[in-house]
Amino acid sequence: MAFEYCQKLRTVEFTSETLTLKSGVFSFCNKLQKVIFKKVTSVDKEAFTKCSSLVSLLILDSDREQDLPLYSYNGSNYRREDMSLFVVPNGITELFIYDKASQITSGILSICTNLKTIIFPNNCQDLILSLSELSNVTSLETIVFPVTYKKIQFSSLSSLTNLRSISLDFVEGNSFKNLENLETVNFWETSTFETLPEGYFENCFSLKEINLPQSIKTLSKRCFYSCNSLENINLPNNLETIEEECFARCSKLKEIECRNCKNFGIYCFKNCEKMVKFNLNNSNFTVLEGMFMNNFKLIELESVVIKNVSKHGFANCFSLSDEYLMNVEELGDESLINCSNITVIPRQIKKIGASCFTNCNILKTIYLPKTILSIGENSFELSGVKYLNYCGRNDFSSSPNAFGNSQVIVYVTNAYNFQLFCGIKPITKQQCNYEIKTEDYVPFSFIGSGRLVRRMNF
Numbered sequence: 001m002a003f004e005y006c007q008k009l010r011t012v013e014f015t016s017e018t019l020t021l022k023s024g025v026f027s028f029c030n031k032l033q034k035v036i037f038k039k040v041t042s043v044d045k046e047a048f049t050k051c052s053s054l055v056s057l058l059i060l061d062s063d064r065e066q067d068l069p070l071y072s073y074n075g076s077n078y079r080r081e082d083m084s085l086f087v088v089p090n091g092i093t094e095l096f097i098y099d100k101a102s103q104i105t106s107g108i109l110s111i112c113t114n115l116k117t118i119i120f121p122n123n124c125q126d127l128i129l130s131l132s133e134l135s136n137v138t139s140l141e142t143i144v145f146p147v148t149y150k151k152i153q154f155s156s157l158s159s160l161t162n163l164r165s166i167s168l169d170f171v172e173g174n175s176f177k178n179l180e181n182l183e184t185v186n187f188w189e190t191s192t193f194e195t196l197p198e199g200y201f202e203n204c205f206s207l208k209e210i211n212l213p214q215s216i217k218t219l220s221k222r223c224f225y226s227c228n229s230l231e232n233i234n235l236p237n238n239l240e241t242i243e244e245e246c247f248a249r250c251s252k253l254k255e256i257e258c259r260n261c262k263n264f265g266i267y268c269f270k271n272c273e274k275m276v277k278f279n280l281n282n283s284n285f286t287v288l289e290g291m292f293m294n295n296f297k298l299i300e301l302e303s304v305v306i307k308n309v310s311k312h313g314f315a316n317c318f319s320l321s322d323e324y325l326m327n328v329e330e331l332g333d334e335s336l337i338n339c340s341n342i343t344v345i346p347r348q349i350k351k352i353g354a355s356c357f358t359n360c361n362i363l364k365t366i367y368l369p370k371t372i373l374s375i376g377e378n379s380f381e382l383s384g385v386k387y388l389n390y391c392g393r394n395d396f397s398s399s400p401n402a403f404g405n406s407q408v409i410v411y412v413t414n415a416y417n418f419q420l421f422c423g424i425k426p427i428t429k430q431q432c433n434y435e436i437k438t439e440d441y442v443p444f445s446f447i448g449s450g451r452l453v454r455r456m457n458f
């Protein structure tokens with residue numbers, strides 16, 4: 001080949017009016033930076049293979065420009081017959097696509113080992129792009145698609161391991177899953193898609209900023225799973241559904257505001273360790289299984305009235321306070337385990353699951369309301385409870401031991417006609433309309449500070 005392996009060659013200018021460049025003619029000229037042509041009749045797409053420093057291929061204008069087979073634009077060249085991107089300098093770092101481009105010749109970008117940015121113009125309407133053409137450019141860090149561009153063909157971008165930023169309308173069925181360096185995603189405001197598919201940004205560990213269009217109604221399973229650099233996200237006002245594990249393991253996420261959301265999946269906010277606030281308009285809300293599990297700093301639940309907490313719903317939420325449980329009727333297994341800031345029993349409680357209050361700091365003396373229907377195994381083990389008072393008549397003689405190895409004294413009234421109460425022989429001390437000697441009284445709980453005598457009318 002004429003110039004193959006000319007490793008000191010930096011600039012070439014051809015003054016001849018007719019030139020044909022065959023495959024490999026400049027291959028491995030790794031210091032070649034610029035090539036200027038007067039006119040070419042044909043250029044093989046592999047003519048400049050491994051020219052890693054090449055940043056410009058320029059065809060000079062002439063009186064017969066329309067007769068030239070290639071058209072130069074920003075150092076790259078397009079076939080004039082169909083306006084396909086045909087020859088790209090191997091060493092470029094930025095590629096600005098010509099607005100009349102029709103397609104990108106297959107494999108032409110894979111040799112651009114230094115290419116970091118591709119920008120498509122806003123009036124680029126005719127280009128048909130397969131993302132597989134970009135997936136081979138592993139050095140890519142930024143891709144900017146035009147606002148109105150919708151002709152992206154489906155393909156995975158998993159090989160773009162260096163991609164940091166992308167702006168686009170939407171790629172249905174595509175996934176940015178496992179792009180560990182992706183930091184910024186901007187969906188155009190004009191986007192009309194309603195569902196973000198399953199696992200779309202899963203394991204995008206560096207994702208910090210994302211702009212979601214208002215059209216979105218559903219965030220599917222594991223959509224943002226393990227996006228552990230994501231601190232804030234503005235959810236669309238029309239969002240209705242957040243599915244299973246959608247934001248699980250977003251360890252830096254601080255706040256979720258989804259006022260109009262109606263449907264949630266289990267474990268959707270699990271391990272959001274720095275979440276402090278959840279905002280939702282709902283007056284009859286059920287915390288699903290593991291929904292806020294391990295959210296150590298969760299302290300504010302705004303505009304939401306919680307009625308039920310499922311298994312592991314608030315497990316290990318160390319900062320959760322009593323005020324958000326005042327209206328709860330059912331607590332699932334281990335739903336409040338290790339919630340060390342919880343001190344009282346919800347006044348309307350009907351069901352208490354196994355190990356529900358384990359390692360909480362429940363007040364020394366508690367009162368269970370007559371509405372209680374079931375108490376699970378070890379529900380009060382290591383909870384801090386020393387004295388339990390029950391004035392109802394429901395049968396708990398066959399219920400499992402609710403206290404584990406904790407030493408608890410259970411007081412019942414004459415209305416309770418059974419020998420055992422959750423594994424413990426109770427003491428019949430008084431009827432409900434008699435004096436109850438306590439250590440102070442808070443509605444439906446007894447706390448320890450000085451002995452008082454009060455008459456209660458249950």
